[in-house]
Every structure is written in structure tokens, then in C-alpha cells.
Amino acid sequence: MADAVKLTIERIGAKGHGIAMRDGEPVYVPFALPGEAWAQNAGAWSLASDANPERVSPVCRHFMQCGGCLTQHMSPAANRAWKRDLVVDAFRHRGLDAEVMPAVVVGAASRRRAFLGVERRGREVIIGFREEGQHTLVDLSECPVLDPAIVAAVPGLREIAKRVMVDREGGRLVVTRLDHGLDVSFDNGRKDLSAHERSTVGALAETMRLLRLSVGGEVIVARGPPVVTIAGVAVTVEPGLFLQAVPEAETLLADLCVAALPKRLKTAADLFSGVGTLTLPLARRAAVTAYDSDKRAISSLANAVRHAQGLRPVAAIVRDLYRDPLSVRELNAFDAVVFDPPRAGAAEQAERLAKSKVPVVMAVSCNPATLARDARTLIDGGYRMGPVTPIDQFLYSAHVEAFAVFRR
Template structure:
């Protein structure tokens, strides 16, 4: 490893600065385009030693846990707090543009829907036992070391104000030296906490954790490895006027505002469809809202999420029917013949995308399709399949749901032209 002077020319897809090093392109975390830096280089990776000349893209990170010079650096929850807002928003939008271009898709991409500090209602912390209780935070980038945090600028104010409580609950659950995850959802009725650990709790451990939770007024439910230990009140999320209790640790959109933006785009695009299929429906992010005006068939591989949607829809009045189907769409996609009943369709798959399902949609007669994705690369692949099947790409909107990270959501709207 040798110290090198490097001029940073661009920001990579993972948020690392890229410059020409002794062995070609060199990736340096915490560097920014325009920076002239001193870095310890080994192969294609560099470790930032000092910023000799800051570039115009660089700004002062707002969080004390971020960067090599922070008070408790470097928390791995964020990657690019050192990048100025204008450059950051252009970079995030370009992540989508570049992915589309890689598949030969040239289309106008809307301006980025920006994220703001304090909007993340769902945060997955890393935790483990320590000599004085518990450590709660995020993994240091590229390591298994957990950085204990005193604040978090991305999380909702309620989560931040409860960090001491959450750390105490994590300490109660830390009956093994092994690290574990603690997902915290800031629901309308209190915190929904789900532990995912590589160890089990004894009965006495369960009782101790339940006792601690009962003393905390802000905790609605606690689950450990899928087992609900205590539910003082059902955690509630509002999906367009439908109150849904998601299963413990299940997927929900991380930001309520980003969720609303995505749902509004999807609903407006599919508003003329009488019957809509919602594929990878989760617990009803889109289905519940669409049912305000349309008959919806929700398909999802995780049956508890569908059960949560079904219970919620049975409690409300004035909505159209919502049917549900538990089905692994990656292994058994809805076939083109099955999709004949629908005029509109929305799909929101995991990061791996929906290649096989997209192939069936491309052969279908569905008139309008909304594709939602957290991975621009697999979204572009699936859009290429749909376009090759005759669909026309009408718009793509990037949405920043994960502030200061390389992750970006996108909603693509397509229609099948009249023959």
C-alpha cells in the first residue's frame, strides 16, 4: 500500500469518488468530484488520508458519525453526506438515466423527487452485546464492526428521541455475543420492533424483554425471529385511508412521503382501468389505494402480508373488492392468458426484478403498466422486455427514498398503443 496524490473526477455508483491511480481507476470512499486528495492505495481501492484541495461538489457532512474525521466515524448508514445537494440530486437521477442507457432506452427522466432528513420511518439497526449493555447503530462500511450512534439524521424524530430506549431493548435481547438486526418501524400507533438474530431466547429472556417493552409507552409490538412476544396495540400504517397492520418485520416503504408520491403516480396512470392486478403487492401499499376506485387482485409470495391486507379491507366501507392470491411470482409468474382480465397492472418486485413476470406481461393485452423498482439496473432490464413486447415508455420518475445512500427508487409508466 502506497500514498498517492489523486484527482477525483467522478462519483461512482456506490458513492465512492473515482480518480486515476497507479493501477488505473481508483475508488476512494469519502472523496468528491473535483477533490485533490492523498490516499493510501492498494489495487483499485484507496483509503482517504487527507483532502489537499476540496472540489466544488464537496460539502460539510451534517452528521457527527459520518466520514473518517467524525466523532464516532464512520457509520456505514450513509455514503455521501459529503456531497453537495445540487451534485447529489443530479448524481442520483443519473443512476437511473445510466441504467436505462445501458439497455438502449433513451427517454426523458423526470427531476428527482428529493428526500429530506427525518423521513425514514423504518430503520434496520445492527446491534450486539457490550460490556456495559448494548451497542446499537450501523456497520462500519466494508466491515462487521458496529458503530454505536447517538443520533441519526435520516430517521424520524420519534426514532431518534427513542434511541436510548431502543438500545436498552437491544441489550435485553442480546443474550449471545453474536450481532443481530433490529428493525424499527415508526407506525402510527407506536414502534413495531422486529429482532432478527442468529440465536434463540430462553423463556426467562422472553419474559425479561416483554417486561421491558411493557414499561415503554411508545412500543406497540415486539417480535423476535418472527415470533410475536408482545403486542400492546396493533402497529398501524395508513394506505390511502385504509389502516393496515403489517406482519412483524415485513417489507414496507421506508418513507411515508416517498410512498405517497409513488402511489399517486401509479394511481393516476391506472385510473381508467376497471380491473387492476397488483403484483408483488406486499401488504397493500398500492392495492389499498387503488381499491378506492377499482377492482384489485393482489398477488404476493408472503402470505401473512396478504392476510394483513385482507383484514384491513374487510374493516373499511366504500371500497371496491380486493382479492388476494399467495404466489411466488419469481417461480410462477402470472401468465399472459391470466392477465386478460385486467386493463391495468402495477408490479413492485424486490431488487432482483421481475424478469419472468415481465416476459408474460410483454405477451399480455394489459393496456397500462406501472413498474416500480428500487434497482435501476433490473428495472431497465424489465422495461427493455416490455418495450420489445410492444409497450411504449411514457415516463420515468426517480424518487430518493434513501437519503445519502446509492439507492434510488423509480416509477416507470408504460402503455400499449392501440393496434
């Protein structure tokens, strides 16, 4: 039998795995930390030395099986440093020596939205996250990341799934905590529920006091206003609309944007605005034009503004900024611009911004790589970049939010 392969971990990679070198090539070892020696025998890795002092016991029984978390074996300090390093490395890859602040970490059990897998096998229902790198679901019994109200609802959601999910088929379950309760959507649920089944499911939802229940895209139960409060404004949220993962992070991002605004300010633009996460805080200070391709999000924002008090004028416009980015001339009408695009970033819009005269540009991103790319474009266009703030609202995962401000 061949001898076991033994390697020493040098650093943590972008996906949270330990990285060792073998014959000049990187080897990725799950759950390994720098300085530790790991041995591989028959394809399985095991710790072969004293543990790194930053190694801690996981806070959840599902860790190392559930793919929702990757780094519960790291101490809070090590996690925080790694998240900051993800941002540092992304900017360095673009030739930028960014001033990256210490990562701000949200509180535990604070995530208000869960995208869960759901599978029905006869009378048995499994709800949870998938195993790392696998399609197998890990049945959820606890979670240190999700809002406790979401975790507490899982047993009841299993009962509903027995009635709304097709046997031997899986799907996606989205649960969001809004101001007055849980909004639940079985995205792949049955579309042929009988009147009796609807009544039964509705009674279960009432017992659980769900705010809203949707099955296969159709609302079955609506008990109250599905709103979330943003900057003191009640915004009606349709099923599936984007929200920041954690309210604490949403508030911090808004505060950073407002603090970065120029002293001489009349007009601002919010690009990729969604339902107004940043539009509404900015509208306390300036007239804001918000752009997003999602018609439902823009409708929700426009309706919220009509019923709000204390805001400057807000224009909510449907526009696909990937296909039709704002022109330089349009951008020059604003004193400040914020953009918060999907993970792909906003390459073409950043190019237009780089050619504009906008005094202050603020960037928010959940992908440090595309943020760094767009930052490179702005800097090459003459902007100066201030400190970059990482926000860890995706606890124990390989994702991190970041905020940066650019000035002429």
C-alpha cells in the same frame, strides 16, 4: 519511500465513490468529488487540492465511520443530480435514452424502519449501523435519516438488549414506526427467557410505550393495534412485513400510479403487492387483484379490505410470481397492471407482460438496473415508455426508487 499516488476525480460511481483513472483502469476513492485531486500514501487517501464547491460539511457526527450513509459530503443539489444519474445510466446501459425527471427527495428524519445491528458485551450494548465495509458496529447516538422516535428509543432498547440478547453474540434489531407507536423485534434474541425476565422486559417496553416487542420471533408485549394506514385503510402489520421506507414516498408512488391509469378502467392487477401499498389506492378507482408470495402480507391485505369502506372489489391471492408468473391470458383480463418486485426485478413476468395486451403497465423498483432490464423487455414487446421518476427515499445512500409507466 515511494512517492504518493495523486489522481484527479472524474465522476461519481454507482456506490458514491469518486472515480479516477490510472493506467486505463478505474480507481475508487471514498468521499471524493469530481475535479478534486486526491493523494494516496501508505494506503490512505487525502484531499490534495481545493475542494469541489459542492462539498459540504456532514450533518451527522458518525459520517465516514457509520456505513449507513455514503454521501453526506455532497450538497443537496449534487446528491439529487447523482441519484438521477444512477437511473439515467441504468437505462442507458440497456440502450434506452429514457426521459428521466429530476429526482424527488423525501424530507430528512423520515425513514420509518431501521435494520440495526445489536451486540451485547456483558453490561455494554452497542446498537447501530456497521462501519463501511466492516463488521464493526458504530454505536448510534444520532441519525439524520431515521424517524426521531426511533433514535430516541435507542437508549431504552439497549436496556432491553441486556436482558434478551446472548452475551458476546450479535444480532439484528428491526424498529418500525407504525401509526400508534414503535414495533420492535430482536430477531436473534433469546428464546429461553424466564417468566421473571419476560416480566422485566415487559415492564421496560411499557415504560418506553412500545407498541409491540418481539424477541426471537415471539411477541412479548402488544399494547395496541399494530396498524399502518394506507390510502385511508387501516392495515394490520405482522412483525417483519415489508413497508415502503418512507410514508412520503409511499404516497407519491400511489399518486403516480393512480395518475397513470387509463380513462377506461374496470380492472387492475397489483403484482408483488405486499400488504397493499398500491392495491388500496388503485381500489379507489377499479377492481383490483393483488398477488404476493407472502401469505402473511396477503392475509393482512384481505383482512383490511373486509373492514374498509369505499373500495371497489379486491381479491388478494397468494402466488409466487417468480415460480408461477401470470400468463398472457391471465394478464389480458386487466386494463392496467402495476408491478413492484424485490431488487431482483421481474424478468419472466416482464416477458409475459410484453406479450400481453394490457393497455397500461406501471413499474416500481428500488433497483434501477433491473427496472431498466425489465423496461427493455416491455419496449421490445411494443410498449412505449413515458417519463421515469426517481424518488430518493434512501437519503445519503446508493439506493434510489424509481417509477415508470408503459403504454400500448
